Amino acid sequence: MKPSPFDYVRATNLTEALALLERHGEQAQILAGGQTLIATLNMRLSAPDWLIDITRIPGLSGITLTETHLVIGALTTHREIERSALVAQYAPLLGQAAPHIAHAAIRNSGTIGGSIAFADPAAEWPACCVALDARFVIQALSGERRVSARTFFRGLYDTDRAAHEIITAIEIPRERAPRRSVFMELARRHGDYAIVGVALLGRVDQGRLSDVAIGYVGAGATPLLAQGAMAALEGQAADADVLARAKAALAQDLDPSGDLYNSPATKRHLAAVLLERAVKQLLA
Amino acid sequence: MTLPEAEITLTVNGRSVRRRVEPRQHLIDFLREGLDLTGSHVGCEHGVCGACTVRVDGRIVRGCLMLAVQAAGCSVETIEGVSESGELADLQSAFHQRNALQCGYCTPGMLLCAAELLETTPNATRAQIREHISGNYCRCTGYQAIVDAIETTLTARRAGRTAD
């Protein structure tokens, strides 16, 4: 199928893009990497009047380091993140997750900002950002604001971003000594959206875990922070009892809905299996 | 009702082209319908099958997930271009010798996808080859011959000689 007709404008700077968004409101959609949007246009699942292409706006791409944060421009592609030495050093979790995102040609075009804005609960970046306690820089004509990833995702494909706003960057807190991290997901074919996935961060000191953060992919309407499991693991040596408590806590933490091939119960089971495996790998 | 149109200028296989396009036309339809470059194929139009893989500014993309208007100012390369330049002659020859294609519909996309691996990962293992091409659907071969042909080309390039 071919998309319904729409008009297209390539914004040359952020102010222009924001002004266009203000003018066209709900009739406009932002075109970033386009790897999800254009597929939905091709299926006529979405039929905006306007596409506002922000990909040529200077300054929205690239990975930099500030005193306090690792800053990833919204238009940075999955591929750039996958290969970034800065990411490998300061947020290795993202480098671990990147290879799971679709395939090479998609990673060359898809952007982290687009993935965050689309907010697919089965996508990798949102869950990683929740686990990393990242914040998103959101720009409107009226000004800039920052929102924690942990409050940004409100419901299925529903976020704190208003239609007239653009995500410009993802800021990940810098840690003096970055935590260890593990990213794991279960997909029946490489590159597919995962049945369920886990992003685990933590420190290991003499066998005990600390500063534990656990984000889940595909385990609810939004990317989820598994707070119960985090609490169960925090400060503990991950022996069988602790792992059992952490896995049990997932019952409260997660709220997966079924998909074509997996019931909620299956997803819960797989989420628990992944947690145990991720913790063991973190400790290894 | 007049539909929106835009004029774009871009480089395709080394030549500058200027055309008027509807913004809704994706790159692969533009290449096929607008420029008669029918070597790249439409397989699913939802970004899954990889038959429409082409290069934009040196990187492979899904031609169905990029609009023609987005390619304004870009350099696009298709199977026709890389065949003419001879850039993939060794890979194409390895595919031929190994019979790494049957119906041939996925082949141009598969070749361009593989070409990126040849450039970026000269020491790729079989598993890495399989992973890299895992976004390109082939229904005929079972993939093994394709993996073999890419592996042969990697080995030959590493040895500093061509496969044929």
Add this chain to the structure above:
Amino acid sequence: MTARLPCPIPAHADLAPGADPTVVTRGHIGSPDPRPNARRLLQGRGTYIDDLRVPRLAHVVFLRSPHAHARILKIDSSTASRAPGVLGVFDGPAIAAICKPWVGVLAHLKGIKSAEQYPLAIERACWQGEPVVAIVAETRAQAEDARELIEVQWEVLPAITDMDASLAGDPVLHPELGDNICFERSVDTGGIDEVFAQADVVVEETFQFGRHTGVCPEGRSILADYNAAEHSLLVHHSTQAPHMIHDVLARHFDIPEAQVRVLCHDVGGAYGIKVHVYPDEICTVATSILLRRPVKFVADRMESFVSDIHAREHKATVRLAARHDGTILGIDLRDLTAIGPYSMYPRTSGIEGNQVVNLTGGPYRHQHYRAHMQAVFTNKNVTCQYRAVGHPIAVAITEGIVDLAAERLGIDPAEFRRRNLIPDDAYPYAFPSGVRFEQLSHQQCLDRLLELMDYEHLRADQAAARARGCYRGIGLAAMIEVTNPSAAFYGVGGARISSQDGATVRLEPTGALTVLCSVTEQGQGTETVFAQIAADVLGVSMERVRVITGDTAATPYGGGTWGSRGAGIGGEAVLQSARALRAQVLDAAAAILSCDKAQLDIAQDAVIDRLSGQTRLSLAELGRICYYRPDTLPAGFQSELVATRHYVPRDYAFAFTNGIQASWVEVDIETGFVQLLGHWCVEDCGTVINPLLVDEQIRGGVVQGLGAALLEECCYDDQGQMLNAHLGDYLVPMALEMPDIVCAHVQTPTRTSELGAKGAGEAGTAGAPAAVMNAINDALRPLAARVTAQPFTPERILAALGRV
């Protein structure tokens, strides 16, 4: 290409009395020659339907029923008709006015019934995806824009989606048919109840198979170009059977056969999907006639999922009776399959179930067999013949129950098979169901497989893995496959489907050869195989052979490519026509050289002296003289440098082939994920003309079977809505999860042809699902878990393990 000494196959007349005609001296035959026609595909120079450039081309799209079953109350297309670029909007009655309806039945499938079907639904739509309105516009996008402006008032009717409910017959989908049973068939050798009553052990299992579809990389495509001036029809079609389509179009549109031409260019995958008559494709032709201009239809991916035929939705309960020593005494089968709302035209939707009955238990030597199969109508997409028709079902049923019997008796599955496979010296052999085998090689294939996979080593590895909590399994699947189908397949049932094929071979003035054959090419390499055969017989080099297929105005008449018949039937036609031409060339050479024909032979592109091997006359010189200076030939001699021959198997209904596969898997018992560690296939397809091509075809077939086992299913809800009509959700096999596959051959040439080739197209797909199923169940055996419903998803495996 490396130089090769041509060793022509001796002409038939040269054979010594009693010589085995299947033993041929080989040059190109048997050699792994790369495909010459692959070169253009590698440079993007293939010609698929959507690549054609035709003046005044219009594009058709279809409004399809969103409901599984609904009455069409009203169609309002007034706005759509006026939309930009729209050339015509047509409903069912408008198309029916110029196209006769059809009913997909065959006389030899006794009792098969179906309802009349039109290109577009009239009054009632019977599956989600059935075409209802055709919209033709100057561009595809415009046609799609206009489609959104059409308003259809529907009255939704109850949908029959469950095959047991369909069998119960409430409601009856086509009231005029009386019930929902499209076709049923029984086989009973007699005495089965007694055998089961007296058996030492009886095992029973129910196997379920999800619906699949072929997912051709190139969607179904047709470009119809009706020429009103001469009432002629040129159709470019992505099809496997151009002559069949030619005949259908001529008859249903009342166009004289001679005024129809079907051209088949490169085909982007077919696998049985493109051998049927589809309503939307026929409608495309109708719109070309009505609009008097060329019209193109290319199925997009989403509509392909609800309009390409589906296959394989079966539920089969099977029982096996055996003695303590493992001897299989009898098999009792009950199979139920749902085929959608209509039997597909013209091949019918009864063949798959029929094949399951024919093939179940086929490799084994039990003498008692009873089977009952019913194919019922449902409000889902139509099913029909897809690669390895019925084989994956029959092989899974057979090999699943065989493994269960072996387990119950404590006999190693390889040993159990060795005891029961028909011995290689037992042929010719008649299977209890009635089919006859010329010569199979089950025991040799089993030996070769066990050696190839190092069975004992894998068993040791499996035991070691289990000791460390890792669950690995080995699955075997022996199989028989129907290939080289004769007229028994369709022709005897009244279908105008040719089982014979023809080839014309012509010597050109330069000494080159042109081969025209009615068998088509979809990438399997048929054109290459034909070139190899012609090159060998005529002593010319491969580079000098051009092969033309896929043009009903040019090639001999024939069936096309389906049912593993390209090499076996088309190849034999090429062999015979090349032989005839060879004799004619020698006649011409003898006339030119004024010598006895018996002194001459052909080799290396020249006529040579038979004894000394000296070149007497190049074929180019012969061509020059015969075509340009016939005045110099002896008076009264007319050279004939073209020959045509046809071939159809007559002695057997099919050339059965046999083979065996093995799968080696690891099951993650916590996640239910299956990793394919290895796969082996030993196949006996008779004479292997080109091992490079055969092996890749088998590997591709294996991967289709692996997709069936682990990934693929057309998922429907109870309202008859397909839930995964999208390539992101219908999971086809991709490269990373697939294993390397080891292929080997045992060659038992069929004596029904000189070439001795049988088909290889079904082998991989036929056996792979059963091998994987048995491997998974072998891995799970210590945990007393079994899976029997394909595809074996993680969830199904976890459920079998009691973990979810």
